[in-house]
Amino acid sequence: MIAKSVLKTLRELVGSENYSDSELDKLLYSYDATPMLRQKPDAVVIPRSAEIISKIMMLANQAGFAVVPRGSGSGLSGGSVPVENSIVLLFPPMNRILEINEEDFTATVEAGVITATLQKAVEAKGLFYPPDPGSATISTIGGNIAENAGGLRGLKYGVTKNYVLTVEVVLPSGDLVTLGTRSIKDVQGLNLKDVFIGSEGTLGIFTKATLRLLPKPAASKVILVHLESLAKVGEFVGEVAHARVVPAMFEFLDQTTIQAVEGYAKIGLPTNIAALVLIELDGHAAVVEEDTATVFRIAQKLGASFVKAAESDEEAMKLKLARKSAFSALARLKPTTILEDASVPRSALPQMLELTQRFSKAHQVLVGNFGHLGDGNLHPTCLISERDKDEVHRSELFFEKVFNAAIDFGGTITGEHGTGLAKKKFLERAAGETQVEVMRRFKAALDPNNVLNPNKIFDSRVFFKTKCERRIA
Numbered sequence: 001m002i003a004k005s006v007l008k009t010l011r012e013l014v015g016s017e018n019y020s021d022s023e024l025d026k027l028l029y030s031y032d033a034t035p036m037l038r039q040k041p042d043a044v045v046i047p048r049s050a051e052i053i054s055k056i057m058m059l060a061n062q063a064g065f066a067v068v069p070r071g072s073g074s075g076l077s078g079g080s081v082p083v084e085n086s087i088v089l090l091f092p093p094m095n096r097i098l099e100i101n102e103e104d105f106t107a108t109v110e111a112g113v114i115t116a117t118l119q120k121a122v123e124a125k126g127l128f129y130p131p132d133p134g135s136a137t138i139s140t141i142g143g144n145i146a147e148n149a150g151g152l153r154g155l156k157y158g159v160t161k162n163y164v165l166t167v168e169v170v171l172p173s174g175d176l177v178t179l180g181t182r183s184i185k186d187v188q189g190l191n192l193k194d195v196f197i198g199s200e201g202t203l204g205i206f207t208k209a210t211l212r213l214l215p216k217p218a219a220s221k222v223i224l225v226h227l228e229s230l231a232k233v234g235e236f237v238g239e240v241a242h243a244r245v246v247p248a249m250f251e252f253l254d255q256t257t258i259q260a261v262e263g264y265a266k267i268g269l270p271t272n273i274a275a276l277v278l279i280e281l282d283g284h285a286a287v288v289e290e291d292t293a294t295v296f297r298i299a300q301k302l303g304a305s306f307v308k309a310a311e312s313d314e315e316a317m318k319l320k321l322a323r324k325s326a327f328s329a330l331a332r333l334k335p336t337t338i339l340e341d342a343s344v345p346r347s348a349l350p351q352m353l354e355l356t357q358r359f360s361k362a363h364q365v366l367v368g369n370f371g372h373l374g375d376g377n378l379h380p381t382c383l384i385s386e387r388d389k390d391e392v393h394r395s396e397l398f399f400e401k402v403f404n405a406a407i408d409f410g411g412t413i414t415g416e417h418g419t420g421l422a423k424k425k426f427l428e429r430a431a432g433e434t435q436v437e438v439m440r441r442f443k444a445a446l447d448p449n450n451v452l453n454p455n456k457i458f459d460s461r462v463f464f465k466t467k468c469e470r471r472i473a
């Protein structure tokens with residue numbers, strides 16, 4: 001527990017209106033969107049500037065407490081779950097879009113800006129911010145940078161790191177630094193910016209960023225395809241790739257997910273099909289029409305029972321809702337929803353889809369599978385009750401097999417959610433002992449007292465305890 005005298009100093013530093021150690025607030029910020037991971041902080045603090053954050057970090061080093069930065073708490077790996085002797089930092093006041101530069105195609109924003117708010121603001125000027133995580137309506141830009149968030153448009157447009165030009169960071173020491181430049185090309189010195197992006201709040205606290213924008217696509221088309229088996233889904237991905245069509249969005253839902261979405265959103269989906277595929281094509285109108293015809297030909301060749309292109313923006317949004325509501329829909333089926341994000345090379349998708357189905361049957365757990373087909377990023381979602389210890393154990397064994405299969409295929413244990421607490425026990429198997437040790441040494445060099453979001457991704461040599469790791473029994 002942090003000493004009362006230290007908490008008093010902290011309250012004076014930020015102002016009493018920006019500080020809380022009430023039991024209610026400590027409970028509210030003891031968890032994020034990751035199930036079965038909880039730990040109360042000693043206090044919740046709202047800094048209103050990078051300078052205040054800097055002073056908090058200096059105090060943390062002097063007094064020996066941990067600081068856990070938190071965006072909107074939408075993370076799915078436990079990255080913003082507190083540890084013992086810690087405070088949680090919140091960023092709601094740092095929510096300004098500082099500039100949209102239409103000449104340079106950039107936007108400069110504070111870390112607390114909501115992703116969808118930025119997207120709407122730039123689209124009003126005919127511009128486009130491609131990263132589109134499923135939590136875009138609530139997640140913050142700072143959180144997206146910390147996790148290197150991906151989303152539905154990752155296949156064609158990449159992920160968050162591809163759009164970060166500069167980022168202002170408070171280091172664990174309290175020093176304030178800006179990494180990167182506003183230039184499209186920049187190879188001066190070591191590329192520290194990309195090391196910090198995706199570091200899950202363990203290397204620095206993001207306070208401001210300049211982001212790259214694109215021109216808004218001139219045209220788009222959303223296509224819905226019904227397929228008779230998961231094997232056909234894998235074939236479909238390969239055929240589209242071989243046809244040199246690169247969709248902006250290339251998503252799928254299995255039957256369990258389709259049934260859940262239809263029960264939740266009631267948008268007219270058939271519940272007796274094995275799989276549903278959603279594709280969005282964008283770009284110049286002539287290219288979109290040509291690619292649409294190609295996708296139709298491939299779907300018909302593979303025996304799709306239904307193929308349809310949305311005829312209006314309203315219909316397109318309705319079809320996209322099927323994918324965007326998948327997690328919420330599945331969460332209604334059981335008390336506890338564990339959503340993971342193993343990723344494999346595209347060529348391994350057919351086998352990975354089949355193995356995931358086989359593993360769920362072998363361990364007798366209900367699984368809905370959906371995800372980003374185009375980049376091989378799957379979201380097997382296990383639906384259990386955390387009060388049923390045997391069911392929890394079976395779900396852990398299921399995910400252990402899923403992660404091991406992904407590694408064996410040359411893939412990764414996490415395509416976009418991060419390692420955090422939930423998957424750190426698999427990291428050494430995935431990345432190798434030497435690589436993890438390099439990560440640990442880099443963290444120790446920047447944060448020798450281990451005060452910034454400790455024991456996320458891997459265990460450090462200096463320990464802050466956490467009681468909230470999932471373990472295989």
